[in-house]
Amino acid sequence: MSACGKTREAxxxxxxxxxxxxxxxxxxxxxxxxxxxxxxxSEWRQMHEALYRLGxxxxxxxxxxxxxxxxxxxxxxxxxxxxxxxxxxSQRDWSARCC
Amino acid sequence: xxxxxxxxxxxxxxxxxxxxLREGSEEAFAWLIAKYHQPIFSLVxxxxxxxxxxxxxxxxxxxxxxxxxxxFNGEASLRTWIYRIALHESSNQRRWWSRHRQQEITIETExxxxxxxxxxxxxxxxxxxAESPFEMAAHTEVAQRVEAELRMVPxxxxxxVLLRDIEGFAYEEIxxxxxxxxxxxxxxxxxxxxxxxxxxKPYMEAASRRPPxxxxxxLRLEEAQ
Numbered sequence: 041m042s043a044c045g046k047t048r049e050a051x052x053x054x055x056x057x058x059x060x061x062x063x064x065x066x067x068x069x070x071x072x073x074x075x076x077x078x079x080x081x082s083e084w085r086q087m088h089e090a091l092y093r094l095g096x097x098x099x100x101x102x103x104x105x106x107x108x109x110x111x112x113x114x115x116x117x118x119x120x121x122x123x124x125x126x127x128x129x130s131q132r133d134w135s136a137r138c139c
Numbered sequence: 140x141x142x143x144x145x146x147x148x149x150x151x152x153x154x155x156x157x158x159x160l161r162e163g164s165e166e167a168f169a170w171l172i173a174k175y176h177q178p179i180f181s182l183v184x185x186x187x188x189x190x191x192x193x194x195x196x197x198x199x200x201x202x203x204x205x206x207x208x209x210x211f212n213g214e215a216s217l218r219t220w221i222y223r224i225a226l227h228e229s230s231n232q233r234r235w236w237s238r239h240r241q242q243e244i245t246i247e248t249e250x251x252x253x254x255x256x257x258x259x260x261x262x263x264x265x266x267x268x269a270e271s272p273f274e275m276a277a278h279t280e281v282a283q284r285v286e287a288e289l290r291m292v293p294x295x296x297x298x299x300v301l302l303r304d305i306e307g308f309a310y311e312e313i314x315x316x317x318x319x320x321x322x323x324x325x326x327x328x329x330x331x332x333x334x335x336x337x338x339x340k341p342y343m344e345a346a347s348r349r350p351p352x353x354x355x356x357x358l359r360l361e362e363a364q
């Protein structure tokens with residue numbers, strides 16, 4: 041593999057600093073002297089920065105409360121003996137069951 | 140459960156929390172939900188076809204955690220186990236979607252929301268011959284664009300990118316969550332990032348040609364450097 045190909049293969053790990061010291065040095069040195077690879081890596085860095093800036097998708101404000109209620113209902117059901125009513129066995133929402 | 144918030148970090152402390160969760164401690168579950176609902180929602184939101192289902196699916200994940208905590212054997216960390224459940228649920232959702240709903244996706248289907256509440260459709264993410272990348276960039280905020288393009292990165296690459304670059308997991312943790320080896324994690328990460336870079340390239344180029352003062356709030360990836 042050419043020096044450029046080898047360097048580009050390492051871009052993802054280079055972004056994470058996940059190469060050995062020698063590999064990090066070799067990649068940095070190649071980027072110093074190869075404009076094409078430097079331009080290509082600049083795009084990788086921009087993509088990475090954009091992803092970092094994107095951050096987590098924000099959960100709805102009431103989600104934690106909703107989850108606590110759902111777990112609480114589940115806890116309530118676990119303590120109960122299931123009845124044999126047809127309406128109960130066919131309903132997924134425990135709170136809507138007849139017993 | 141008083142010090143739960145700072146507890147997870149060592150195995151003995153985690154074991155104590157797991158014991159309380161197994162006993163059905165309401166306080167322990169409240170802590171678990173407070174700690175994990177946001178990252179799990181975020182991961183689910185970006186790994187299922189319809190992000191509007193993310194809250195419901197997050198609820199399913201926590202119900203599964205509640206039901207399954209008795210079988211949690213501690214081989215993996217609690218966090219790893221919860222993420223595995225979340226990814227399993229997402230995977231099931233994707234399978235269900237591909238069987239039942241895929242045919243219903245039209246080019247107008249909303250795939251992300253803008254700050255103003257306007258939907259971003261698949262059409263908006265495709266290159267339009269009538270509109271240059273420059274013009275598209277002028278109408279799109281960076282977050283929306285990255286969100287939309289990220290959604291186009293196929294699995295299993297997208298999940299690894301999310302776990303690494305959004306959730307900040309180490310390679311080893313990702314391998315543990317996905318039950319795969321380090322080499323596979325690195326390879327998927329490289330391919331996922333490469334695809335995202337390729338998808339964002341037209342917008343990066345457009346942004347780099349754009350005068351800084353041309354349109355506030357538009358894509359300016361170059362400026363971010």
